[in-house]
Amino acid sequence: MKKIGMGLIGPGFIAPHHIDAVRRLGYVDVIAIAGSNSTAAEKKASLFNVKRSYGDYRDLIADPEISVIHNTTPSYLHFPVCMAVIEAGKHIISDKPLAITAVEGARLRDAAAAAGVVNAVTFNYRGNPLVQQARLMVQRNDIGNVFFVHGVYLQDWLADANVYSWRLDPTKGGPSSALSDIGSHWCDLAEHISGTRIVSVLADLTTVVKTRYSTAGSTEAFSKDRSGDRIPVEVAGEDLASVLVRFDNGAKGCLTVGQVLAGHKNGLKIEVNGRSASLAWSQEQQNELWIGRHDQPNSVMDKDPNLMLAGAVRYAHLPGGHQEGWADAFRNVIADCYEWVRSGTKSDLVCTFADAHRLCCVIEAMLRSADAGGVWQDVDFGNAQNEAFAPITSRLEAEVQR
16 A cells, blocks of 8 residues: 655644654655754754655645645644645645634635645544543433533643743734633533533633743743743733633533643643533543442543443553553544545544634634623634734734745
């Protein structure tokens, strides 16, 4: 079988995990990497053992050996890069968010559908086998009608004021910080597991660390580099948020997101409450699914293919007691994306551009709610964006053109 040729644009923090995932499939050849310039791209290609590198992403897109392209650039480049890939008629797998505005997200959604290309956004927590177990249990009505969904996503990598990343620059990361970066993961899981859709929100956003100290260049997420002279930078994006949500089936929910909370490394937790039982899953204990009941003892289901539902078993690759982790869940998402490329059949695990556009709309509704002083806002799927986005969008367009 001829291998599928893959190229990656934007070799930052998440890039090696994309490369590792496709190499584990066995039928994908990593052809090339494109970076911000030829020198940087060549260095990363050597580091990742990739044979070809480009200093311009358009040259990578034009490479005839490449049919699938992974976009792992900073958020502000998601739109132009993804659109260029789609216009070239090639399949596109993008890191989240799909775009920094819902308007851009809608354009990508429509362009991908019109071109008939595989389009996916890597909301990787879907790939955990026990997330799929929970989703199927809800789907089978094992817990009754869902009426409450709640949880948190807590980190501390921004607790130090000396940490500054492009994600905090609104011209590169967009108008939302923590909600777009990690809150979107929780929202995606909430909808994916519960089978319902968020339709209105009430948000309270805070910037705890208002002044940060940066070196001349923006660092990658989770970078430990604190060297060099520090330059004060005023930050406006939220690093702490609390949000109430309402779902289309009448269920209610709440979410707390923060990236300045000491001691919390990657604390993604979600609980789905039904009338007859509850399900809870934590990313930091991802091989366990808590099942709560009022009329019999609670239990913890370990990840064990012999005990899981058929639709979830295919995502568990090791016997019970053998722990599977973040990279394995990521590999599951990538595997289903490439199965779509090979067979033309999309699994429910894949987050399409249409799904990811919905999440852009949800985040924008949260920003509108906070801007309005903390009032309920309906999620606007007509793609109307916050007026505050206009100057950011114009600056982005000018920067991309340069």
